Structures are given as C-alpha cells and as structure tokens.
C-alpha cells in the first residue's frame with residue numbers, strides 16, 4: 159500500500175458535519191508524517207470495531223481488521239503479540255469500547271500491551287440511530303430512552319487511570335492541531351495508550367456549543383504524577399457542565415505485555431521458527 163494515497167476511494171457515508179472527518183484527518187496527518195520519518199506503512203495496522211467510527215477501516219489505505227463490536231482490543235493484542243514490530247492502532251466507538259467491549263479495554267490497560275486506542279466518543283450509538291451509551295449524560299433522550307436515561311455516565315479517563323493505562327489523553331474533534339499531537343504521542347508511546355476523543359455526532363448528539371465553551375488545553379500539568387492525573391480526570395464528570403481539559407493527562411514508562419511475552423514465553427527466534435514450520439506443513 160506504500161505509495162497509495164492514505165485515504166481510500168471508498169464512498170464516504172458519514173453525515174455532513176460528523177466529527178469522524180476530523181479524527182480521520184488528524185490520523186491521516188500523523189500517519190503520513192510517521193511514514194515520511196521512516197515507519198513503513200506496511201508495519202501499521204488499524205483495527206476498528208462496529209459503528210460509524212469503524213468505517214475508518216474502509217476509508218484508509220492501510221492494513222486493517224474490521225472486527226466485531228467491542229473486540230478491537232483482543233484483536234489488536236493478538237496482532238501485536240504475533241508481530242511486535244507492528245504499530246497497532248484501534249479506532250473504537252464509545253458503545254464499542256465502554257459498553258460491549260469494556261472488559262477488553264480494562265484488560266488491555268491492565269496488561270499494558272503496546273497498542274493505541276482512540277475512542278471516537280460521540281456519547282451515543284451513532285450507527286444504530288441514537289441510543290444512549292455509558293458516557294451519555296443523565297437524562298439523555300434517545301431511541302431507547304425517550305423519557306431520558308436514569309444513569310450517571312462513566313468517566314473513561316478515571317477508569318483508564320485506575321486500570322493501568324500508561325498514556326491517558328483526551329482530545330476534541332474540533333481542536334484538530336491538539337488532536338494530531340495527542341495521536342502522534344500516543345502512537346509513539348511504548349505501552350497501552352488511550353485517547354478519549356470528544357467527537358461531535360452531528361445527527362444524534364451535537365453538543366459542540368457546550369464543548370466549545372468549556373474545553374481548555376492542559377498547561378503546566380504534572381503528567382508523570384498519577385494523583386495529579388486523577389485529579390484532572392475528575393475535574394469533569396461527563397455529565398454536568400464544567401471545565402473540560404484536553405491533552406495528555408498521564409504518561410508512565412513501564413514494561414509492556416508484548417515485551418514480557420517475547421522475553422519469557424516465546425522468543426522471537428522461536429516464533430519465526432514456529433511460523434516457518436506451519437508454512438512448511440501447509441505446502
């Protein structure tokens with residue numbers, strides 16, 4: 159695929175004004191820069207869930223795995239362990255990552271597997287036309303909750319910090335420059351990197367006026383401190399209006415799961431020999 163445009167010619171079916179366009183644009187810019195810096199496109203893999211966000215797999219000319227709902231992380235984990243040289247990126251939805259696939263998200267963070275998870279958090283099930291998700295605010299009126307939800311939302315940043323993610327950030331689909339820097343840093347981070355992107359769903363949950371009013375960029379923040387990161391993560395509860403910090407909340411360097419697996423369980427030489435044996439048996 160090297161040499162082809164990064165964006166495929168597949169017909170794009172996102173609604174006009176959808177925040178997915180911005181995330182696509184930011185990811186494209188980052189991948190293109192990484193390619194020009196020597197990371198071959200052949201070593202990049204994009205794993206997506208199911209939902210509007212998941213069409214990223216169709217819209218990029220890159221190795222991709224369009225998996226079932228909520229399962230980006232186990233698939234990405236398998237890919238990374240099978241070939242630790244790959245750069246593995248997941249684009250998941252909020253329904254995908256925080257509902258259907260929540261257990262996988264937690265275990266990905268707990269293991270510190272070296273993958274990047276970008277959650278297109280539009281706080282709604284977009285593809286299935288507007289049901290509430292774990293990050294929809296209390297009282298959200300959607301297709302499945304016409305009288306409003308009765309539940310408080312999850313705070314995904316707090317959860318990711320608590321479960322062991324070594325890079326935790328938040329972006330916003332209308333702040334593309336900071337989103338680009340965040341995505342780049344997350345991809346280059348060794349370990350489980352997680353970005354919650356506040357993504358506008360123009361059709362079912364367009365709260366850009368609220369976000370535009372409350373977002374601000376983190377400055378002079380001690381991102382090496384777990385306690386400071388948790389404090390910042392708790393500043394906004396995904397429900398009430400309040401200051402919404404954007405940027406890298408937490409950065410830590412710890413051994414990764416894939417390093418431990420290759421060091422202790424299957425040596426790279428053993429893996430190559432095993433792959434060769436399987437190939438020989440099939441001939």
Ligand SMILES: Cc1ncc(C[n+]2csc(CCOP(=O)(O)OP(=O)(O)O)c2C)c(N)n1
Nearest residue numbers: 208209210211227251252253254283284285
């Ligand atoms: C196991 C399973 N459960 C439910 C569905 C139906 N389904 C498809 S997309 C979707 C919601 C997607 O929401 P989200 O992950 O937030 O993505 P978005 O469309 O908002 O990008 C659901 C429930 C499915 N395809 N598979």
Ligand code: SF4
Nearest residue numbers: 173176210284359360
């Ligand atoms: S339904 Fe929402 S998330 Fe899906 S394409 Fe339309 S605007 Fe985007």
Ligand SMILES: [Mg+2]
Nearest residue numbers: 251252282284
């Ligand atoms: Mg969604």
